[in-house]
Amino acid sequence: xxxxxxxxxxxxxxxxxxxxxxxxxxxxxxxxxxxxxxxxxxxxxxxxxxxxxxxxxxxxxxxxxxxxxxxxxxxxxxxxxxxxxxxxxxxxxxxxxxxxxxxxxxxxxxxxxxxxxxxxxxxxxxxxxxxxxxxxxxxxxxxxxxxxxxxxxxxxxxxxxxxxxxxxxxxxxxxxxxxxxxxxxxxxxxxxxxxxxxxxxxx
Amino acid sequence: xxxxxxxxxxxxxxxxxxxxxxxxxxxxxxxxxxxxxxxxxxxxxxxxxxxxxxxxxxxxxxxxxxxxxxxxxxxxxxxxxxxxxxxxxxxxxxxxxxxxxxxxxxxxxxxxxxxxxxxxxxxxxxxxxxxxxxxxxx
Numbered sequence: 428x429x430x431x432x433x434x435x436x437x438x439x440x441x442x443x444x445x446x447x448x449x450x451x452x453x454x455x456x457x458x459x460x461x462x463x464x465x466x467x468x469x470x471x472x473x474x475x476x477x478x479x480x481x482x483x484x485x486x487x488x489x490x491x492x493x494x495x496x497x498x499x500x501x502x503x504x505x506x507x508x509x510x511x512x513x514x515x516x517x518x519x520x521x522x523x524x525x526x527x528x529x530x531x532x533x534x535x536x537x538x539x540x541x542x543x544x545x546x547x548x549x550x551x552x553x554x555x556x557x558x559x560x561x562x563x564x565x566x567x568x569x570x571x572x573x574x575x576x577x578x579x580x581x582x583x584x585x586x587x588x589x590x591x592x593x594x595x596x597x598x599x600x601x602x603x604x605x606x607x608x609x610x611x612x613x614x615x616x617x618x619x620x621x622x623x624x625x626x627x628x629x630x
Numbered sequence: 631x632x633x634x635x636x637x638x639x640x641x642x643x644x645x646x647x648x649x650x651x652x653x654x655x656x657x658x659x660x661x662x663x664x665x666x667x668x669x670x671x672x673x674x675x676x677x678x679x680x681x682x683x684x685x686x687x688x689x690x691x692x693x694x695x696x697x698x699x700x701x702x703x704x705x706x707x708x709x710x711x712x713x714x715x716x717x718x719x720x721x722x723x724x725x726x727x728x729x730x731x732x733x734x735x736x737x738x739x740x741x742x743x744x745x746x747x748x749x750x751x752x753x754x755x756x757x758x759x760x761x762x763x764x765x766x767x768x
Contacts (some may be wrong), residue, residue, distance in 0.1 A: 568764070
């Protein structure tokens with residue numbers, strides 16, 4: 428977990444508190460290579476973006492209950508700026524795909540993702556959205572992982588993950604956003620264009 | 631009812647009726663004032679490979695007694711049984727679902743279309759169903 432790198436070359440670190448403090452300076456500078464002033468502005472803009480990621484109201488099964496618990500007072504992810512569930516994808520920054528995606532739901536999910544304005548992020552929450560989970564074998568209806576359909580930024584494993592796990596995933600997404608170029612250098616998508624087929628399943 | 635069977639069931643009273651008397655039996659237990667089975671809890675089917683079984687859970691909101699009515703359909707092709715949707719309106723959707731997933735036809739059903747799946751889909755809850763593109767068989 429500690430040294431796993433993403434397509435952008437960011438090191439995803441563990442939850443060590445000090446680690447969360449140091450990516451604004453070192454990683455951003457090393458990536459953009461601009462002047463210190465610009466980097467500072469970048470980091471301020473990114474600080475704002477990372478601390479106001481609004482999720483889409485989207486949950487298809489039990490992971491959705493955990494996501495609601497994460498939003499409820501005990502865990503309260505508004506503390507991290509994941510402030511308010513938006514009822515329309517036009518106002519959402521992140522879609523937390525919480526729950527099994529079946530083949531009938533797949534076009535709906537794709538449409539919701541397409542309707543979200545850039546920059547947009549995807550958190551795959553739970554075993555079903557990562558790989559199909561318990562429905563991997565002998566199921567005629569379940570999509571084997573939403574990364575066959577849309578690009579995923581953060582995978583949160585679990586069945587379902589605890590709210591702390593989702594909070595951790597959100598914080599990793601914030602780290603990823605903070606190390607981005609705010610004007611939006613095109614993000615590399617984990618899904619290659621040829622692989623972006625809803626109903627393709629590897630045997 | 632001499633040709634009915636009474637399989638052991640620790641939870642509910644259960645009766646296995648022949649296919650051709652299934653509808654009449656259901657109508658009797660619904661209309662009889664002493665029995666008054668006015669509420670169909672569920673209607674589903676089970677694939678036992680050599681035969682299919684229709685399973686109905688029926689209860690009475692007046693007397694609080696529950697009965698499981700089963701009927702056996704032999705074979706795997708051209709399966710049909712009389713619809714009970716004119717007795718309990720709920721059965722309309724239950725029977726559509728059974729038709730969708732098992733391919734059992736219900737005679738006299740007012741609107742026997744597939745409930746979830748496309749028209750050219752197979753019957754995925756049958757034990758012999760396979761789908762090369764959508765399934766990973768273990």
